[in-house]
Amino acid sequence: MRMLEKDEEADVEVKWEDQQRINEFSRLNNKVSDWEDQLSAKKQEKEYLEDLSGELELADEDEPVKYRLGEAFVAISLEDAQSRLEKEQDKLTEDIDALDTKMTEASERMAELKRLLYGKFGNAINLDK
Amino acid sequence: MTTAEKNPRGIPKALFVEDVSAFLSGYKDSTELGLRHLQEVLSKYRFMEANMLQRKQSMLSKIPEIEKTLQMAKYLEERKASSEEPISVQYELHDTLYATARVQPRETVYLWLGANVMLEYPIAEAIALLTDKLEVSRRRLTHAEEDLEFLRDQITVTEVNTARVFNWDVKMRRQTAETSVTVAS
Known part of the structure; x- marks a missing residue:
């Protein structure tokens, strides 16, 4: 951290509107x-x-599979x-798509x-992660 | 430094300082007193934030547990309807040690309710109970996340207030210094 030089000191009033924008960005x-x-x-x-489904392609049809349900492994066909x-x-694909959409929307809003x-505020404010 | 406004869980909203000198007039025009008060408010919010974070974490670990139990209960119900054959299952006897068991499909399951109590439920009832619990936990998680967001806003507002009071003070001192220099020369 450093002090701003006198001539680059931003003498801009922070309005409630700006504060809300800062909050939104941080959120x-x-x-x-x-x-x-x-x-x-x-x-x-x-x-x-995906790996698993590849493996299962090769599995023996008559042999039951030990599938994890909760904490245990259950023999199922x-x-x-x-x-x-x-x-x-x-379900996973759905979740991933939903997350992707949310993240794209968020980064657009953040850029704005x-x-x-x-x-x-110019260099008087720093909005990086 | 807080207003009467609150969020749905009763956390007070921080007051945004619009005019620094007006704000300080409430503190005998002393920057020090004003800053100290802001610091107090900030640490209160931070304390609440830490608590809420803990609540969020506990929900985050609880939800998958309920989901797992629910998954098994649903399987048992499904299985009971489709076949009378015993279920072959490998269960964790101890950490990293599994044993094989044959389970006869039954009408009931036992749910661990905590506090050393386990209760027998018809499977359908167990599923209803678990579904309900899952929903409650998810709702609590959402609330905790909302509260955290809200707290973060209040913390940011308070931090910005602090920075502005501080800058205002620096500016004032500089002006005073300049004036006294002018007077002296």
């Missing part, structure tokens, strides 16, 4: 980093499930396992807020 910033974590966890999970897996994959706030 979005927080949300986005939360969502990023969720997104990478879900993407990882999706990859695992290959067919059941595949349909459960498919449902889980669909940055434009407004930097426009008014």
Whole structure:
């Protein structure tokens, strides 16, 4: 941190409207980093499930599959396992799409807020993560 | 430094300082007193934030637990309807140690309610109870997240207030210094 030089000191009044913009930016910033974590966890999970469905293609049809339900592994038929897996994959894809949409909207709004706030306060404000 | 306005869970809203000198007139025009008060408000908000963060974390760990139990209860119900054959299941006997069990499909399950109490429920009732609990926990999580957002806003407002009071003070001192220099010369 450093003190601003006297001549670059911004003598701009902070209005309630600006404060609300600052709040919104900080709020979005927080949300986005939360969502990023969720997104990478879900993407990882999706990859695992994809590998799994590949493995199941090769599995013996007469041999039951030990599928994890809750904390235990239950022997179920290959067919059941595949349909459960498919449902889980669909759910994940849906979640990932929803997160992606939210994040795109948020970063658009943040770019707009940055434009407004930097426009008014210049280097007196710092809006990075 | 807070207003009468509150969020749905009763957290007071921070007051935005529009005019620094008007704000300080409430503190005998003393920057020090004003800043000290802002600092107090800030630490209160931070305390609430820490509490709320904890609540959020506890919900985040509780929700997957309920989901897992619910998943198993639903499977048991499904399975009971489709076949009388015993279910072959590997369960965790101890950390990292699994044993195989054969479970006869039954009409009831036992739910651990906490405080050393376990209760027997017909499966459908267990599912209803778990679904309800899951919904309540999710709602609590949403509330905790909303409160955290709200608190963050109030913290930002208070921080900006602090910075502005501080800057105002620096400016005042500089002016006073300049005036006294002019007078002296």
